[in-house]
Amino acid sequence: MNSPLTIGVFDSGFGGLTVLRALLPLIPGARYLYLGDTARLPYGSKSRETIARYALSSGRFLLEQGAEHLVVACNTATALALEDLKADLPIPVTGVIAPGAAAAQAVGAAGHVLVLATTATVQSGAYTRALEARGLAATEKACPLLVPLVEEGWLEATPETIAVTAEVLRIYLAEAMAEAPQATSLLLGCTHYPLLKPLIEETLRRLDYPLRLIDSADATAQAVAGQIGTRAAVGVATSTAFYATDSIEKFQRLGSRFLGQVLPPVSLIDLGG
Amino acid sequence: MNSPLTIGVFDSGFGGLTVLRALLPLIPGARYLYLGDTARLPYGSKSRETIARYALSSGRFLLEQGAEHLVVACNTATALALEDLKADLPIPVTGVIAPGAAAAQAVGAAGHVLVLATTATVQSGAYTRALEARGLAATEKACPLLVPLVEEGWLEATPETIAVTAEVLRIYLAEAMAEAPQATSLLLGCTHYPLLKPLIEETLRRLDYPLRLIDSADATAQAVAGQIGTRAAVGVATSTAFYATDSIEKFQRLGSRFLGQVLPPVSLIDLGG
Numbered sequence: 001m002n003s004p005l006t007i008g009v010f011d012s013g014f015g016g017l018t019v020l021r022a023l024l025p026l027i028p029g030a031r032y033l034y035l036g037d038t039a040r041l042p043y044g045s046k047s048r049e050t051i052a053r054y055a056l057s058s059g060r061f062l063l064e065q066g067a068e069h070l071v072v073a074c075n076t077a078t079a080l081a082l083e084d085l086k087a088d089l090p091i092p093v094t095g096v097i098a099p100g101a102a103a104a105q106a107v108g109a110a111g112h113v114l115v116l117a118t119t120a121t122v123q124s125g126a127y128t129r130a131l132e133a134r135g136l137a138a139t140e141k142a143c144p145l146l147v148p149l150v151e152e153g154w155l156e157a158t159p160e161t162i163a164v165t166a167e168v169l170r171i172y173l174a175e176a177m178a179e180a181p182q183a184t185s186l187l188l189g190c191t192h193y194p195l196l197k198p199l200i201e202e203t204l205r206r207l208d209y210p211l212r213l214i215d216s217a218d219a220t221a222q223a224v225a226g227q228i229g230t231r232a233a234v235g236v237a238t239s240t241a242f243y244a245t246d247s248i249e250k251f252q253r254l255g256s257r258f259l260g261q262v263l264p265p266v267s268l269i270d271l272g273g
Numbered sequence: 274m275n276s277p278l279t280i281g282v283f284d285s286g287f288g289g290l291t292v293l294r295a296l297l298p299l300i301p302g303a304r305y306l307y308l309g310d311t312a313r314l315p316y317g318s319k320s321r322e323t324i325a326r327y328a329l330s331s332g333r334f335l336l337e338q339g340a341e342h343l344v345v346a347c348n349t350a351t352a353l354a355l356e357d358l359k360a361d362l363p364i365p366v367t368g369v370i371a372p373g374a375a376a377a378q379a380v381g382a383a384g385h386v387l388v389l390a391t392t393a394t395v396q397s398g399a400y401t402r403a404l405e406a407r408g409l410a411a412t413e414k415a416c417p418l419l420v421p422l423v424e425e426g427w428l429e430a431t432p433e434t435i436a437v438t439a440e441v442l443r444i445y446l447a448e449a450m451a452e453a454p455q456a457t458s459l460l461l462g463c464t465h466y467p468l469l470k471p472l473i474e475e476t477l478r479r480l481d482y483p484l485r486l487i488d489s490a491d492a493t494a495q496a497v498a499g500q501i502g503t504r505a506a507v508g509v510a511t512s513t514a515f516y517a518t519d520s521i522e523k524f525q526r527l528g529s530r531f532l533g534q535v536l537p538p539v540s541l542i543d544l545g546g
Contacts, residue, residue, distance in 0.1 A: 039323050040313065045424075047519050050312050148421040151318075160444050164437060171433050246320050 004236050005228065006031040008067030010058045012043040014151070014251060015191035016073025017258035019096065020240075022221035023071070027228070029236035033065050036255075037271065039246035042147060043076040044118025044190075051120065055081035057271045059089050061243070067091060069228055071220065075189050076118050079126035092227065096191065099223035100216030101130035104187050107212055112137040112182045114211060116172070117189030119144050127189055139180035140189070143172045150192045151254060155199065162199075169196065169203045177209045186211035195258065242266040277509050278501065279304045281340030283331045285316040287424070287524065288464035289346025290531035292369065293513075295494035296344070300501070302509035306338050309528075310544065312519035315420060316349040317391030317463075324393065328354035330544045332362050334516070340364060344497055348462050348489070349391050352399035365500065369464065372496035373489030374403035377460050380485055385410040385455045387484060389445070390462030392417050400462055412453035413462070416445045423465045424527060428472065435472075442469065442476045450482045459484040468531065515539040 007027070009020050013036050020034055037043075037058050043051050055077045059070055070093045072078045072085060078095030086093045104113045113136050115127040122142040131138040145168050154161040176183070186204070188194060194217050204211055241264075244251040248266045255263040280300070282293050286309050293307055310316075310331050316324050328350040332343055343366045345351045345358060351368030359366045377386045386409050388400040395415040404411040418441050427434040449456070459477070461467060467490050477484055514537075517524040521539045528536040 039319060041318075045314075045520065045523070046312060050519050144425050145418075145421055145427070148418055152417050154418070160440075164440055164444070167433075167437055167440070171437070246323050247318065250318070 004029055004031045004239070005068055006033060006066045007069050007071060007224070008059075008062030008065070009034045009071045009073050010037070010055070010062060010077070011035075011074040011191060012037050012054075012077065013041040014254045014258045015147070017255055018191050018194045018217040019071060019073035019220050021258070021260050022218050023224060024238060026221050026225045028238050030238060032238070032240045033062055033067055034240065034242045035062055036242075036244045036251055038244045038251055039271070042118070043074065044120045044144065044147060046120060048080045048124070051077060052081040052084045055085055056088055059085050059093070061269065061271060063089055063091060069094070069224070071224055072096065073191055073217075073220065075191060075216070076120045079121045079124035094220065094224050094227065096216045096220045097126050097130050097189075099219040100187050100189065100214065101127065101134055101136070102223070103214050103216070103219035104131060104136060104185055105134040107214060108185050111184035112139070112180060113185050113187050114176050114180050114183040115140045115187045115189045116143050116146075116176070116193060118142065118147065121189055127187065139176065139183060141172060141176040141179070146172075146196065147190065147192045150195050155195060165196075166199055166203060169199055170207065173200075173203050173207055173209065177207060183211055185214055187214045188216060191217055240264065243269050245269060245271055277302055277304045277512070279306065279339045279341050280344060280497070281332075281335030281338070281342065282307045282344045282346050283310070283328070283335060283350070284308075284347040284464060285310050285327075285350065286314040287527050287531045288420075290528055291464050291467045291490040292344060292346035292493050294531070294533050295491050296497060297511060299494050299498045301511050303511060305511070305513045306335055306340055307513065307515045308335055309515075309517045309524055311517045311524055312544070315391070316347065317393045317417065317420060319393060321353045321397070324350060325354040325357045328358055329361055332358050332366070334542065334544060336362055336364060342367070342497070342501055344493065345369065346464055346490075346493065348464060349393045352394045352397035367493065367497050367500065369489045369493045370399050370403050372492040373460050373462065373487065374400065374407055374409070375496070376487050376489070376492035377404060377409060377458055378407040380487060381458050384457035385412070385453060386458050386460050387449050387453050387456040388413045388460045388462045389416050389419075389449070389466060391415065391420065394462055400460065412449065412456060414445060414449040414452070419445075419469065420463065420465045423468050428468060438469075439472055439476060442472055443480065446473075446476055446480055446482060450480060456484055458487055460487045461489060464490055513537065516542045518542060518544055
């Protein structure tokens with residue numbers, strides 16, 4: 001096969017780069033188009049109607065650029081707009097929630113899953129529905145301060161800022177533990193959260209709250225690979241293109257942290273929002 | 274005079290309600306229209322072009338509703354879009370920055386002013402220009418985590434969450450103190466920050482950093498009253514109407530905290546963004 005498969009990956013910002021990071025080694029030789037709708041970020045505090053409108057314009061943009069498969073690498077957009085996207089676009093669309101729920105089922109049959117996510121994702125109840133459909137019980141916990149802390153780099157700036165992020169995590173996890181002491185696994189229901197993994201693991205140890213971590217970024221990449229196979233011809237180089245609707249400079253600076261490698265130049269686009 | 278003056282007040286969200294709160298007792302008998310552009314919040318992390326586009330559509334909406342004077346109750350929109358708004362709208366437009374700078378000049382001649390604001394406001398340099406034009410030196414400090422902390426209610430929820438907000442403030446103020454030990458006054462350059470006043474005063478005492486606090490919400494209300502007078506007829510009741518572009522429920526819940534009184538029903542409008 002000569003023409004590489006084009007995979008569109010879309011998020012409200014940089015978080016979805018953790019999904020792209022997981023996709024790159026799994027499906028080599030593909031042409032990846034990543035769109036961060038940074039002008040309208042964050043989605044997590046907005047309503048269903050607004051999020052669906054934003055998601056559709058982002059999905060259509062990637063389709064116009066040649067995407068043959070769309071990955072919604074944003075939990076909020078998946079929770080609130082996946083069905084709209086599937087109805088609107090003539091290409092397969094994969095969200096992050098079903099793969100995350102399937103991964104939770106794979107690690108612990110009949111367990112109780114604690115889900116950390118944004119306010120909008122929690123309010124949608126999408127994870128609870130997806131987990132219950134697989135015979136798992138769920139408790140969802142909204143953690144609205146984690147995205148700003150990650151975006152401001154308070155994970156690594158100084159010992160003092162790391163201590164603040166750790167304390168915010170401890171407060172959220174202690175509240176969750178009071179609500180769901182029976183939980184056996186912890187699903188990271190926001191693509192920003194994989195960057196917090198080491199701090200989450202440490203906090204769980206300190207709280208003596210032994211949960212198994214499930215990363216929906218990894219699970220989503222596995223699901224996409226399962227759906228489309230590794231179609232790339234051997235020897236074809238992977239290519240990537242990055243688009244953002246605002247703040248190219250911030251995207252470039254923060255994006256590298258999420259992707260785990262230096263980002264090539266990012267193109268600014270206008271979705272008219 | 275029989276017909277009350279209509280004053281439009283606009284912010285990216287709830288923060289501008291602190292300006293409305295200061296206006297209500299100063300200019301009684303007016304008809305106030307408040308618009309929170311909550312669908313596109315926060316402005317503080319977006320680019321100049323995007324903010325100007327958002328501000329223009331908000332200003333035009335209030336003009337269409339009958340506003341005879343526009344108050345830009347948002348530091349970021351004032352910093353990045355005040356000139357665009359003045360050029361575009363056929364009514365007087367008052368921002369929050371010039372009044373804040375004038376208030377700083379009034380309290381301390383020839384002093385050095387520390388300004389706390391969002392990233393976009395700081396990057397614009399608007400406060401530094403306005404203060405230098407009045408013979409004052411300025412140091413601006415971006416405090417991007419304060420808005421999410423205030424919006425999540427971590428000012429009052431529990432002693433633990435208040436401690437987090439206090440620690441974030443301490444980190445920002447200690448960094449500012451290292452940069453500008455000579456500062457004599459502190460200007461709150463974001464309309465969310467007046468809610469943090471007691472905590473800021475306590476933190477300044479703990480750091481032994483004796484700064485005089487200047488609240489640009491109060492200063493702006495004074496400036497508007499100075500410009501238009503208290504035109505209302507005696508005995509005419511003040512009226513208020515509230516519009517938001519998203520999350521009516523959140524606006525209603527948080528807005529009361531900012532306004533200092535229970536909000537009447539909020540109307541959802543679509544600015545097409």
